[in-house]
Amino acid sequence: MYSEKSVEDSLKSPCKEVDMLSHVPVMADEVVDFFIGGLNEGLLVDGTAGAGGHLELLSRALPGMSFLAVDRDPAAVSILRSRFSDKPDVTVRQGSYTEIPEIMNELGLRKASAALFDLGLSSIQLDDPLRGFSYRYEGPLDMRFDDSTGSTAAELLNRMSEKEIADIIYNYGEEGRSRRIAKAIVQNRPVSTTLELAEIIDGSIRRNSFKTLSRVFQALRIAVNGELDQLDRLIDDLDSLTSVGARIAFITFHSIEDRKIKLLFRDTPRYRQHSPKWVVPGEDEIGKNSRARSARLRMGIRI
Numbered sequence: 001m002y003s004e005k006s007v008e009d010s011l012k013s014p015c016k017e018v019d020m021l022s023h024v025p026v027m028a029d030e031v032v033d034f035f036i037g038g039l040n041e042g043l044l045v046d047g048t049a050g051a052g053g054h055l056e057l058l059s060r061a062l063p064g065m066s067f068l069a070v071d072r073d074p075a076a077v078s079i080l081r082s083r084f085s086d087k088p089d090v091t092v093r094q095g096s097y098t099e100i101p102e103i104m105n106e107l108g109l110r111k112a113s114a115a116l117f118d119l120g121l122s123s124i125q126l127d128d129p130l131r132g133f134s135y136r137y138e139g140p141l142d143m144r145f146d147d148s149t150g151s152t153a154a155e156l157l158n159r160m161s162e163k164e165i166a167d168i169i170y171n172y173g174e175e176g177r178s179r180r181i182a183k184a185i186v187q188n189r190p191v192s193t194t195l196e197l198a199e200i201i202d203g204s205i206r207r208n209s210f211k212t213l214s215r216v217f218q219a220l221r222i223a224v225n226g227e228l229d230q231l232d233r234l235i236d237d238l239d240s241l242t243s244v245g246a247r248i249a250f251i252t253f254h255s256i257e258d259r260k261i262k263l264l265f266r267d268t269p270r271y272r273q274h275s276p277k278w279v280v281p282g283e284d285e286i287g288k289n290s291r292a293r294s295a296r297l298r299m300g301i302r303i
């Protein structure tokens with residue numbers, strides 16, 4: 001995803017306009033196959049509906065079902081509203097997936113017979129310089145999925161201790177040089193833009209390393225959005241939004257998230273793993289969509 005372009009290049013080249021439908025849904029065939037394998041009516045909740053790529057395919061493949069699309073990002077919700085404006089069977093709501101039980105309650109919906117959570121961020125978010133998710137484009141260091149609440153990545157970096165920054169980089173980015181990078185960040189504060197941060201990181205490891213930049217930016221995004229806490233809350237509440245027999249799929253892009261889902265389906269008495277236990281994208285898909293390369297699909301059934 002990042003390998004071809006240097007930070008220097010991105011400083012020189014103007015950013016391309018964001019194509020609202022440019023996000024390619026990951027492992028779409030596998031996701032659709034899993035859901036059509038056992039469903040023909042009821043509610044399917046897409047808790048991270050994004051640009052609606054998976055949802056569009058699912059709504060076509062499962063015409064007897066109704067759909068609730070939720071996303072934390074108001075910009076994604078605008079895309080969803082316009083994409084599904086002529087589909088009365090699709091209801092769109094802005095919010096975190098942790099709020100789905102309340103949203104369902106408010107809408108008078110019964111428990112879902114299917115749920116999909118495609119975690120992380122979409123290509124549309126990544127490619128929008130103003131969101132601050134990418135080290136490839138100059139932009140404010142924001143990284144919030146919902147920009148109406150919480151601290152930006154810049155605010156976090158400018159107020160946290162060196163140790164807190166190092167811990168985030170190490171724990172959420174699995175980057176071994178976390179202390180060195182955290183020290184350089186603290187020495188160069190305040191940091192306010194993506195490329196400022198990218199240059200500090202590059203300087204601290206004394207070379208261009210796209211892997212390191214990618215890991216640090218991912219770690220910060222996870223911290224800014226409290227992604228692991230959010231996932232824990234969703235897992236705790238999953239019973240309250242799914243009915244017995246419900247099919248549940250998670251797509252993860254990070255080993256910590258994947259482990260949580262593995263434990264959910266393997267060790268929690270009310271769930272069982274679907275077979276195969278997990279799926280990764282084929283070479284063909286990775287060739288067409290490099291963003292898919294670290295994805296893992298896990299499927300389970302509520303019992």
Ligand SMILES: C[S@@+](CC[C@H](N)C(=O)[O-])C[C@H]1O[C@@H](n2cnc3c(N)ncnc32)[C@H](O)[C@@H]1O
Pocket residue numbers: 023024025026047048049050051052053054055070071072073076095096097098118119120121122145230
């Ligand atoms: C990988 S994208 C989903 C793409 C979607 N499956 C598609 O095919 O277009 C992940 C989405 O999850 C959203 N998201 C992240 N954390 C969330 C949360 N806690 N609750 C709801 N949505 C969340 C992001 O805003 C992003 O739009």
